[in-house]
Amino acid sequence: MFRIAPSLLSADFARLGEEVRDVIAGGADLMHFDVMDNHYVPNLTVGPLVCEAIRPHCSVPIDVHLMVKPVDRIIPDFAKAGASIISFHPEASEHVDRTLGLIRESGCKAGLVFNPATPLAWLDHVMDKVDLILIMSVNPGFGGQSFITSALAKVAEARRRIEASGRDIWLEVDGGVKADNIAAIAKAGADTFVAGSAVFGEKDRGGAIRRMREALARA
Numbered sequence: 001m002f003r004i005a006p007s008l009l010s011a012d013f014a015r016l017g018e019e020v021r022d023v024i025a026g027g028a029d030l031m032h033f034d035v036m037d038n039h040y041v042p043n044l045t046v047g048p049l050v051c052e053a054i055r056p057h058c059s060v061p062i063d064v065h066l067m068v069k070p071v072d073r074i075i076p077d078f079a080k081a082g083a084s085i086i087s088f089h090p091e092a093s094e095h096v097d098r099t100l101g102l103i104r105e106s107g108c109k110a111g112l113v114f115n116p117a118t119p120l121a122w123l124d125h126v127m128d129k130v131d132l133i134l135i136m137s138v139n140p141g142f143g144g145q146s147f148i149t150s151a152l153a154k155v156a157e158a159r160r161r162i163e164a165s166g167r168d169i170w171l172e173v174d175g176g177v178k179a180d181n182i183a184a185i186a187k188a189g190a191d192t193f194v195a196g197s198a199v200f201g202e203k204d205r206g207g208a209i210r211r212m213r214e215a216l217a218r219a
């Protein structure tokens with residue numbers, strides 16, 4: 001069971017509602033929503049107000065990827081704005097266990113995000129509180145970067161940890177995912193794939209998603 005999550009970061013922000021409906025009609029399973037604060041990452045995007053604005057156009061779960069520091073204060077706002085999943089970077093939280101708890105108490109699934117240089121050891125004592133592990137295959141902040149291949153070994157290690165936990169934890173990969181590398185990422189153990197430029201950069205978004213599914217079916 002594979003999930004494709006187009007990232008709105010590469011959408012046309014002047015017509016976001018239409019863009020959301022377009023990729024959902026094209027087969028998106030989740031809507032990946034990148035939140036950047038020009039502090040934790042060197043770029044600035046959108047917040048809860050825009051999440052709330054797209055919600056009526058969005059019939060799939062909204063997968064909020066927080067690249068903000070601090071994290072905790074903004075969590076209830078995204079829960080109210082319609083987020084289903086909220087993920088954050090452990091380096092951006094003073095108290096990772098508490099932040100995971102806050103997300104779940106707000107009624108959302110909780111995800112932990114790993115930058116290319118961030119060790120999976122952050123999972124050691126919180127595996128029971130995590131619903132999703134997001135492995136970054138680029139440094140966060142921008143769309144359209146190339147896939148960092150060392151992420152594959154990390155995905156495989158995360159998969160081993162999930163198997164050992166016996167829990168149903170989603171394993172998502174974000175950054176540089178395309179139809180020509182998605183099969184290798186799936187083979188490493190991922191089940192959920194974020195794709196920004198590879199989907200929104202194509203005129204036919206449904207076609208782009210279909211090519212990814214075909215590559216996954218061959219994996």
Ligand code: DX5
Pocket residue numbers: 007008009010032034065138139140141142143144145174175176177194195196197198
């Ligand atoms: C990067 C974001 C990604 C980004 C991926 O910081 O977290 O979600 O949109 O874009 P592509 O798929 O173009 O690498």
Ligand code: ZN
Pocket residue numbers: 007032033034065174194
């Ligand atoms: Zn993202």
